[in-house]
Amino acid sequence: MKGISFFSVVSAVTALATTELHNQGFTTLQTSQSGSILTVTIDNTASNVNLISLNVLDDLDRLVTALQNDSATKVVLFRSKNRDFFAAHLDVTPLVQLPGSNLLLNISRLPQASIAIVDGPARGISNEFLMACDMRFASAKAILGNFEVSLGLTLGAGGVSFMPLLLGRGRTMEYLLSGKDFNAQDAEKYGLVNKAFTSSEELYKYVNQLANRIALFPAGALASIKAAVNLVAGPTADQVRFDSSEFIRLTATVEAQGLLQRFLALTKNQTSVGVELRLGEELPKLYN
Numbered sequence: 010m011k012g013i014s015f016f017s018v019v020s021a022v023t024a025l026a027t028t029e030l031h032n033q034g035f036t037t038l039q040t041s042q043s044g045s046i047l048t049v050t051i052d053n054t055a056s057n058v059n060l061i062s063l064n065v066l067d068d069l070d071r072l073v074t075a076l077q078n079d080s081a082t083k084v085v086l087f088r089s090k091n092r093d094f095f096a097a098h099l100d101v102t103p104l105v106q107l108p109g110s111n112l113l114l115n116i117s118r119l120p121q122a123s124i125a126i127v128d129g130p131a132r133g134i135s136n137e138f139l140m141a142c143d144m145r146f147a148s149a150k151a152i153l154g155n156f157e158v159s160l161g162l163t164l165g166a167g168g169v170s171f172m173p174l175l176l177g178r179g180r181t182m183e184y185l186l187s188g189k190d191f192n193a194q195d196a197e198k199y200g201l202v203n204k205a206f207t208s209s210e211e212l213y214k215y216v217n218q219l220a221n222r223i224a225l226f227p228a229g230a231l232a233s234i235k236a237a238v239n240l241v242a243g244p245t246a247d248q249v250r251f252d253s254s255e256f257i258r259l260t261a262t263v264e265a266q267g268l269l270q271r272f273l274a275l276t277k278n279q280t281s282v283g284v285e286l287r288l289g290e291e292l293p294k295l296y297n
């Protein structure tokens with residue numbers, strides 16, 4: 010490319026239009042558009058472990074609504090600003106009412122390809138979010154899992170419906186009923202992530218190349234292939250609604266409320282980096 014070509018002017022104008030589209034006054038998401046690739050960085054500055062709070066869920070909701078009608082974006086990359094965590098888990102103070110059950114279902118059905126760059130722990134709703142993306146790539150710093158069972162809960166955002174599609178029934182049962190962690194290697198071996206890398210640099214390099222390759226291709230073909238794959242390997246709205254109603258039912262139980270209080274004590278109100286990093290090992294202490 011030499012000088013300012015017609016095409017670079019056109020793509021600069023497109024980039025402006027889409028940046029405006031995504032600049033919805035987010036407080037916990039940063040967005041940056043490069044051609045038809047949108048990078049979304051999750052940055053909940055109110056939490057040292059990047060908790061998924063109600064603000065994050067609201068921002069994601071508005072982002073997804075904008076993307077549903079965004080024909081200039083072909084690939085969405087999700088990453089984290091936090092040095093230690095992708096996003097630890099849901100902020101359970103107060104235990105937020107999950108915004109309908111459809112946020113993650115809507116993410117899975119976006120016309121764009123969605124790719125998560127997982128360079129740190131992502132448990133609970135964060136792992137549900139990852140499973141709703143089309144692809145996940147992880148570094149050795151990633152720790153994944155769903156520990157809801159240890160709080161007397163089920164997964165509330167649709168993750169129970171997504172996981173068997175990736176792992177099969179037996180491994181889904183093993184991990185969801187034990188609440189134990191996946192390291193990056195097992196996550197790759199079992200199909201929870203597409204590929205694991207030893208370093209963050211390799212992770213980013215691979216995803217950037219993949220995103221740029223996908224972004225070459227026509228948006229209509231990408232959206233059509235996604236819709237067809239989702240018919241075979243995507244949950245239905247009814248399945249996700251069941252997950253959500255079970256979550257709401259269980260949060261009201263005395264057992265879950267007691268466990269949540271113990272969880273807050275164990276994690277020092279969700280601020281202990283050490284406990285949050287080792288959460289899989291720490292959780293049985295709720296039952297001491």
Ligand SMILES: *[C@@H]1O[C@H](CO)[C@@H](O)[C@H](O)[C@H]1NC(C)=O
Binds near residue numbers: 077078
């Ligand atoms: C988004 O597109 C759908 C059709 O795909 C249309 O029904 C809806 O009105 C559009 N929404 C906005 C805000 O433009």
Ligand SMILES: *[C@@H]1O[C@H](CO)[C@@H](O)[C@H](O)[C@H]1NC(C)=O
Binds near residue numbers: 070073109115
């Ligand atoms: C999901 O998308 C549908 C439109 O396809 C919309 O009506 C609904 O509000 C969205 N739900 C959430 C939680 O974003």
Ligand SMILES: *[C@@H]1O[C@H](CO)[C@@H](O)[C@H](O)[C@H]1NC(C)=O
Binds near residue numbers: 274277278
């Ligand atoms: C957690 O927060 C509550 C009130 O929000 C406070 O009473 C309690 O002391 C805090 N506990 C720790 C370990 O920080």
